[in-house]
Amino acid sequence: MISIQDVSKVYSLESGDFFALKHNNVHIKNGEFVAIMGPSGSGKSTLLQLMGGLDLPTTGEMIVDGVHLNKLNEKERTLFRRTKVGFVFQNYQLLPMMTVAENIALALSANKTPKDEILHRVKQLMKDVNLEGKESQFPSQLSGGQQQRVAIARALAMKPQLILADEPTGNLDQKNGTDILQLLSKLNKEEKITIVIVTHDEQAAKVADRIILISDGEIVQDRRKGVARNEPLASSMA
Numbered sequence: 001m002i003s004i005q006d007v008s009k010v011y012s013l014e015s016g017d018f019f020a021l022k023h024n025n026v027h028i029k030n031g032e033f034v035a036i037m038g039p040s041g042s043g044k045s046t047l048l049q050l051m052g053g054l055d056l057p058t059t060g061e062m063i064v065d066g067v068h069l070n071k072l073n074e075k076e077r078t079l080f081r082r083t084k085v086g087f088v089f090q091n092y093q094l095l096p097m098m099t100v101a102e103n104i105a106l107a108l109s110a111n112k113t114p115k116d117e118i119l120h121r122v123k124q125l126m127k128d129v130n131l132e133g134k135e136s137q138f139p140s141q142l143s144g145g146q147q148q149r150v151a152i153a154r155a156l157a158m159k160p161q162l163i164l165a166d167e168p169t170g171n172l173d174q175k176n177g178t179d180i181l182q183l184l185s186k187l188n189k190e191e192k193i194t195i196v197i198v199t200h201d202e203q204a205a206k207v208a209d210r211i212i213l214i215s216d217g218e219i220v221q222d223r224r225k226g227v228a229r230n231e232p233l234a235s236s237m238a
C-alpha cells in the first residue's frame with residue numbers, strides 16, 4: 001500500500017538546511033492499522049503529509065497504492081488525494097458555512113457524481129458513523145466528537161483504501177477519543193481500510209497493530225503487536 005524509500009524532507013532556513021525527515025524507509029501493507037508516535041517536532045505530521053501527497057519529499061521515493069507520487073504533476077496529485085486517500089485532522093477541518101451533508105458530499109460533488117447517488121451515499125455514511133438525522137445541521141451545532149465523525153464520513157466518501165489521520169483524538173475528551181478510535185478500528189477490520197494515524201494518545205497505541213516511533217526525523221522503532229522488541233524491525237520484514 002505505502003512504500004517509503006530513503007525519504008528525506010529538508011527545509012532551507014536562514015540558519016541552513018533543516019532535516020525534518022532523514023532517510024526513512026517504511027513499508028505499510030494493505031489492511032494495516034499503524035500509529036506513528038514520537039515527541040513534538042519529530043517529523044510525524046511531515047511523514048503523514050508525504051504519504052497523502054500533500055507535500056513531496058526532498059529526496060527519496062514515495063509510492064502509494066502503486067502510484068509514484070514524485071512523478072505526478074499538481075493536478076494529478078490533487079486527483080490522487082481526492083480519490084485515493086481519506087484525510088482526518090485534529091481540528092476536523094469542516095467547512096462552517098456548509099451543512100453536515102454538504103461537507104460529506106464535497107469530494108463526490110467535485111468528482112461530478114450524480115445527485116441521487118450522492119444522496120444515497122451520504123445517507124449510508126451518516127448511518128456508518130452513527131449520525132443519522134444530523135444531515136441538515138451545521139458543524140458548529142455539533143459536539144467535537146460528532147464533528148470528527150462527520151470528518152471521518154467525509155474521508156470515506158470516495159471509498160478510499162487508505163485513511164490518514166493526524167491526531168484525530170487530539171481535541172477530544174477520553175470517551176469521545178475512544179469512540180473515534182473504535183470507529184477507525186471497525187473500518188480497518190470490517191472494510192479492510194488501511195489506516196495510519198499520527199498520535200500522542202496511548203489509547204491509539206492499543207488499537208493499532210503496528211507502532212512506528214519517530215525521533216528527530218528518524219524512525220527509531222517499528223514494532224508490530226505480538227512481536228518482541230528484540231526481533232527484527234517490522235519494516236525490514238515487509
Ligand SMILES: Nc1ncnc2c1ncn2[C@@H]1O[C@H](COP(=O)(O)OP(=O)(O)OP(=O)(O)O)[C@@H](O)[C@H]1O
Pocket residue numbers: 011018020038039040041042043044045046047
Ligand atoms: N514549512 C516548514 N518550514 C520549516 N520547518 C518546518 C516546516 N514544517 C515543519 N517544519 C519543522 O519540521 C519538524 C517536524 O515537524 P512536524 O510537524 O512533522 O512534527 P510533529 O512530529 O508532527 O510535531 P507535533 O507532534 O508537535 O505535531 C519541526 O521541527 C518543524 O518545525
